[in-house]
Amino acid sequence: MPVHNSDVADIFNKVADLLDIKGGNPFRIRAYRNAARAVNALSRNVSDMVAKKEDLSALQGIGKDLAQKIAGIVQTGKLPLLDELEKKVPIELAMIKIQGLGPKKIKRISQEMGIRSVEDLKEAAESGKIRDLPGFAKKTEQAIIEEIDRMERRNKAGKERLKLAVAAQIAGPLLEYLQGINSVKDIAIAGSYRRRRETVGDLDILVTCKKDSDIMDRFVGYEDVEKVLAKGKTRSSVILRQGLQVDLRVVPQVSYGAALLYFTGSKEHNIAVRKIAQKKGLKINEYGVFKEDKRIAGKTEKQVYQEVELSYIQPELRENRGEIEAARKGNLPELITRDHIKGDLHIHTKQTDGHHSLEEMAHAAHEKGYEYIAITDHSRHVTVANGLDEKRLSRQIDQIERFNDNQNEILVLKSIELDILEDGSLDLPDDILKRLDLVLCSVHSKFNLSSKKQTERIIKAMDNPHFNILCHPTGRLINERLPYEVNMEKVIHAAKERGCFLELNAHPDRLDLNDIHCQMAKDTGVKVAISTDAHRIDDLNWMTYGIGQARRGWLEPGDVLNTRSWKTLKKWIRRK
DNA sequence: GCCGTTTTCGGCCCGACTGTTTTCAGTCG
Numbered sequence: 393m394p395v396h397n398s399d400v401a402d403i404f405n406k407v408a409d410l411l412d413i414k415g416g417n418p419f420r421i422r423a424y425r426n427a428a429r430a431v432n433a434l435s436r437n438v439s440d441m442v443a444k445k446e447d448l449s450a451l452q453g454i455g456k457d458l459a460q461k462i463a464g465i466v467q468t469g470k471l472p473l474l475d476e477l478e479k480k481v482p483i484e485l486a487m488i489k490i491q492g493l494g495p496k497k498i499k500r501i502s503q504e505m506g507i508r509s510v511e512d513l514k515e516a517a518e519s520g521k522i523r524d525l526p527g528f529a530k531k532t533e534q535a536i537i538e539e540i541d542r543m544e545r546r547n548k549a550g551k552e553r554l555k556l557a558v559a560a561q562i563a564g565p566l567l568e569y570l571q572g573i574n575s576v577k578d579i580a581i582a583g584s585y586r587r588r589r590e591t592v593g594d595l596d597i598l599v600t601c602k603k604d605s606d607i608m609d610r611f612v613g614y615e616d617v618e619k620v621l622a623k624g625k626t627r628s629s630v631i632l633r634q635g636l637q638v639d640l641r642v643v644p645q646v647s648y649g650a651a652l653l654y655f656t657g658s659k660e661h662n663i664a665v666r667k668i669a670q671k672k673g674l675k676i677n678e679y680g681v682f683k684e685d686k687r688i689a690g691k692t693e694k695q696v697y698q699e700v701e702l703s704y705i706q707p708e709l710r711e712n713r714g715e716i717e718a719a720r721k722g723n724l725p726e727l728i729t730r731d732h733i734k735g736d737l738h739i740h741t742k743q744t745d746g747h748h749s750l751e752e753m754a755h756a757a758h759e760k761g762y763e764y765i766a767i768t769d770h771s772r773h774v775t776v777a778n779g780l781d782e783k784r785l786s787r788q789i790d791q792i793e794r795f796n797d798n799q800n801e802i803l804v805l806k807s808i809e810l811d812i813l814e815d816g817s818l819d820l821p822d823d824i825l826k827r828l829d830l831v832l833c834s835v836h837s838k839f840n841l842s843s844k845k846q847t848e849r850i851i852k853a854m855d856n857p858h859f860n861i862l863c864h865p866t867g868r869l870i871n872e873r874l875p876y877e878v879n880m881e882k883v884i885h886a887a888k889e890r891g892c893f894l895e896l897n898a899h900p901d902r903l904d905l906n907d908i909h910c911q912m913a914k915d916t917g918v919k920v921a922i923s924t925d926a927h928r929i930d931d932l933n934w935m936t937y938g939i940g941q942a943r944r945g946w947l948e949p950g951d952v953l954n955t956r957s958w959k960t961l962k963k964w965i966r967r968k
Numbered sequence: 969g970c971c972g973t974t975t976t977c978g979g980c981c982c983g984a985c986t987g988t989t990t991t992c993a994g995t996c997g
Contacts, residue, residue, distance in 0.1 A: 419980055423969035455970050492986090494995050527994095531987060583997095596997085622985055622996095629985090629996095639997080641984095654982090659997070666981050671974090677982055 394843065395466045397431050397438050403471050404428035404458075409488050410477040412495035413502075426453040429660065431462070433713055435912045436881060442466040484509040490539045491621075492532075500525065514540045538619075546635065553591035554636060555870055557900035557937060560585075562616075562634055563595055569614055570597065570640075575605035578648055582655035586707045588940030590870055590903045594637035596655045600645045611640045647679040649692035654678035660712035661705075668700045668716075676700075708943035727943045728922075730936055732955040735764035738809065738832060738863065738895065738923030739932075743788055744769040745777035747928040750788075750795060750804065756929040758802040764958045766807035766923075767792060768832050771819040773811035780808065782824045789827050803958055805829040809863060814838045816852025818859070825858040830965060832895070834863040835876070843877035850878065851886040860965050861921050861953075862887065864897040864904040872901070880909055887918045891967045893953055896922045896945075898938025899931075910945020919964070920945075921953040 408424035411417075430453040431438055441448060443466075448459035465471050483502050487493060487510055493501075501507045504525060507516055513536065516522055522533040554562075563581055571579055576599050580586070583596035601607050608628050612620045621629040621637070629639045643651040654662060655678070669676040674683055680690025681699045689695035694704045702719040706727055709715040718724045739753050740746030746753070750767055757765040769788065770779035780788065789806050796804055807830040811819040818825070818833065825831055833853055841849065853859055865883065866875035887894060894913055896905045905913065905920065913920050922938040924931055942952065949955040953964065 417969080420969045422980075426970080453970070457969060492995070496994060527988070529988065535987095594997090624985055627984055655997085657997085659981095663981055670981080675982085679983090 395439050397434055400438055400462055400465050401428040401432040403474055407474050409485050410481045413499050414481050427458045430454055435908045439466050486510050492535050553593045555591055555900055559592045562636055573607055573610050575602040577601055586656045588708050597640045598651055598655055599642055600648050647690045650680045650690035650696050651678045653693045653696050656707050658711050661710035664712050664716050725946045725948045728947050728949050728952055730939050732949040735762045735954050736924050737766040737921045737954050738768050738925045739765050740769055740927045754802050754804050764803040764805055766805040766830050768807045768809040771810045773819045774836055785824055809834055811836050812853040816849040818856055830860050831858045832861045832863050833859050835867055839876040843879055846877055847879045847882050850883055854886055854890045854892050857967050859892055861893045861895050863895045864902050865894050866904050868904055869901050884913050884916045884918055888916050893919050893921055896920050896938050896942055898922055898924045898934045900937045903941045907944035910947055914951045919953045
């Protein structure tokens, strides 16, 4: 089994947790966590980098020692330090995931009561033994019981973070409710929701409001609130029935920008920004930028960035993956927006597994202001979707030509979502593909091939001169199905060499390409098509999720295929 | 354990809330 970046990151995070419980140097612990994050954020496979003898210590947060440890993990799959720590600190690491229990408390519980696992802890708490420990009491004991219960329910459901689109359904009505409180002035959802991450762990809502507002009472009184975790003057936390934690912060208007920056994160971005401030003799917190004790900025995010000589950084970029350096040099990307999109290149109809007709989809797309759409029904191999064979595709082609002849609203491109078969051949013969404007190709079967075979399969398919766009390139379904084993670096380079393109599938369950792969495509010079994979009219709205992901991947209008008019697009996709 | 336009040694982001205490440590984000 090849060692993945996430394997290395998991090992480092475990080391950090164990050192934390053991009572290690907090900065050494942070170094391990930083390294875990750095490895996870890499756009390349760390195994490949080790194989090519690249200098890992050049990476931010990874020095000589950790570079060596990474090489060791790649070669053996293990880290001796971790094995050693696991022997010295024999406790189940799941314990640290219990809210309210940190390393210090776990250490005491395990040392003084011999508790080693969540199960032991549950039993001790339920039989009232925890409260006897000095520093612990009834409330802590009760909280432990409740949190273990919540954790168990969450594990059963199998997901810790909600998909962005699901969170949006919960956030919408809540935001409306809070906006209805007349003492509220500004309101925004910050956090990973604002950074448009594909999943969110909680919602951070920020408000400014009039003095003596009853906002906190109203907030904890919201109909969906199941449990109030904390309630203060400036900060309250609740858990909603749907399991989502929501934090509400009230900040003074002069601090709104500083607070928005602070609570939008990411944490790593904030730390990096604050470090710059520190060097300039300034202090940044959620209330503003301070020189000694005087506030010199804070009303807007832009002001705060200005004080540390950075240009404004879009929320989607705030991951400490190079955006700060780019802001300093003034070469941040001009990120793509929904308004740049001229058409949707992946749309299904009733002919296969869609729910609306070609005419209905075309009309809806016209109403969105699009210049063109591509009709991309499935090919015959996808039998469950009633995929098209040559005859039916031929009829659909005729139908589209007639449709285009009879209206001027929108151009409908003749296309297909064609299956890539196990051996890398395409599901329909070239004769019929020739008649299409555009050919999308997808893997819908044999997800469990080895990385080598899966990569070869896809690249062989790209050898066919009709191949234009690779759909949902890794096949992952967020929270449901892992990506299949595939070497994306090779796939992207193969696409570049052959004049092919990659899709960023905007379906909120897919968002595939992910942000890091988008950036990889951009750096390689492969243009990306942001498409919804709509199966019904409403699905066309998913474009905004694709845009969010693309922005996280630093994509500019010029990096995206469907920001171009069909006239230009047509030239780009023609293969030599 | 990392890092350097003050530094190769001595730093390493910062504040709110809670629970258990009588002034604060632990946890969280």
